Structures are given as C-alpha cells and as structure tokens.
C-alpha cells in the first residue's frame with residue numbers, strides 16, 4: 001500500500017502493533033488449524049497429537065468450545081496492547097461456528113481430506129532477474145530471491161486435484177484501493193496467485209489446484225482455478241516488485257486519509273522512543289511546522305539527507321534480521 005510503510009517494517013524492522021480485529025482472526029485461524037490436525041491425525045490413525053498452544057489433544061475426546069477458549073486465553077495473554085472484552089470472545093466463538101457450519105460443513109477441516117495444515121513454503125526463484133547482491137555491515141551478501149509464506153490449509157479433492165483453503169475474518173476489500181474484491185478481481189489477486197504458484201512448486205505432480213478463500217464475515221467462499229499461464233504471470237509480478245524495491249533509493253510516502261487513521265507510522269512520532277524526534281521545519285508536510293515529524297516523515301527526511309544505508313544503520317531495530325520470517329499466529 002505504501003513504499004515507506006514497507007521500508008520501515010521490513011528494512012528497519014520497526015513493526016506496527018497488530019490490530020485487534022486481525023488478532024481475533026488469528027484466534028479463529030488457530031482453532032481451524034487444530035481441527036485440521038485432528039482430522040490429519042485421524043487419517044494417520046494417531047489418537048493423540050501435541051499442539052504448540054493447547055498441548056496434548058486426544059482426537060477421540062475433545063471439546064471444540066474448550067479449544068476455542070484456550071486458544072483465546074493464550075492470544076489475549078500475548079496481545080496485551082488491547083483491552084479484551086466478553087464481546088471479543090463471543091465474536092471469536094461465533095466466527096468459529098460460522099466457519100465450520102458454512103455450506104453444511106463443506107469447509108469444516110474435519111470434513112476434508114487433509115494434505116497439510118499451515119503449509120509453510122520457502123521457494124527460491126531460480127531466474128537470472130532474481131539475483132541480488134549487497135554490501136552490508138556484516139559483509140557481502142548475495143543470492144536468489146525466495147518467497148516465504150504459510151497457507152492455511154491444503155486439502156485433497158481427488159488424486160489429481162488439491163484445494164487450497166484460506167480463511168479471512170476481515171472485509172472483502174482491496175485495502176490499497178478501497179474497492180470490493182469480486183470473483184473477477186480475485187482471479188488476479190496477488191496472494192491467491194502466489195498460493196497457486198507455491199502449491200504448484202511444492203506438489204508438481206498435482207494437475208489441478210483450486211484456491212478457495214472464505215470471507216467468513218463478508219460474502220463467504222470464493223473459489224478460483226489457476227493454471228499454467230499464471231506461473232509466468234506470478235513471476236512477472238514478483239520481478240516487477242523485486243526490481244521496484246531494489247531500485248528504490250528513497251521510498252515514496254503514499255499519503256491518504258488512511259495515514260492518520262490506520263497507519264502506526266503516520267499516527268505516531270519518535271517521541272519517547274530511543275530515537276530523537278525531529279521538529280518539522282519545512283512547509284506543506286503531513287506535520288505542521290513546529291510539531292514533531294511523524295515516524296514516516298522523519299525517516300523520509302533523514303534518507304534524503306543521510307542516504308538509505310545510514311538510516312538503516314541508525315534506525316534498524318536491535319537484533320532485527322531482514323531474512324527472518326514471522327509465521328502467522330506467532331505472538332513474537
């Protein structure tokens with residue numbers, strides 16, 4: 001949505017605090033993950049498995065409400081920057097049932113043949129354009145671009161067909177444009193195309209891959225079939241993004257009404273942090289003259305004066321590693 005927001009989050013490692021709605025989505029996702037593991041263990045004739053949050057699960061004797069409650073307790077004890085209320089628990093509980101009851105239980109993981117819950121991927125793009133080479137404080141760094149992510153669930157429809165299932169608890173909106181995602185638009189949705197790309201690389205023998213996304217609270221399930229031509233389309237999309245990022249010397253500020261409402265770096269300054277805030281001395285900026293610059297304006301200001309490398313040295317979060325992948329649901 002905004003090149004500067006990307007730079008601050010992914011190059012400087014200054015992450016904005018999660019929002020409550022997204023954290024409630026994480027809770028629902030975790031319950032779906034546990035249900036998928038229950039089914040997977042049933043398929044594999046295992047009676048027990050160990051979940052990283054709720055501990056041992058007996059697949060012949062579990063209680064869904066109890067699972068939701070324990071998952072909720074875990075995340076609310078981790079995400080302490082929100083004020084959690086009974087209403088939040090009721091929402092999570094309701095969304096869990098909405099998800100598993102949808103279309104007579106068609107997308108309840110327990111009614112599916114599970115291939116892999118929470119499929120992690122880390123795929124190296126073996127193309128000449130995907131090479132990178134940088135000089136860093138730690139020395140010379142070079143390699144190939146790789147894409148990392150986690151897919152909610154992969155299920156088997158038949159021997160030739162897998163279905164990717166993704167759950168969304170938020171609105172069916174493209175947040176960059178504010179427009180509703182229609183089925184037609186989902187055919188060009190970067191996230192869904194990337195999932196298709198990843199699954200086609202992870203499971204090269206599978207002929208057909210469907211990608212289904214369930215907007216639990218905004219329209220239900222949308223299924224998209226991708227095919228061979230989408231592989232090239234994804235690679236061209238990645239190439240463009242990769243080159244844009246590599247060639248960026250001073251990331252743009254994408255200013256809109258969202259800056260002061262939704263963006264942590266537009267709502268806050270460095271006051272009270274380990275970085276000294278700079279008082280605005282120029283005209284026509286987001287901040288009025290005499291006030292502290294917002295975080296993104298200060299970074300933009302410093303890049304134009306000191307250059308990107310110096311700003312990374314000065315502002316990068318201690319211990320941050322640019323190659324580190326934070327899996328969804330991780331409370332780190």
Ligand code: SF4
Nearest residue numbers: 002254259263266296
């Ligand atoms: S406040 Fe606006 S311009 Fe600044 S980083 Fe956020 S989205 Fe970008």
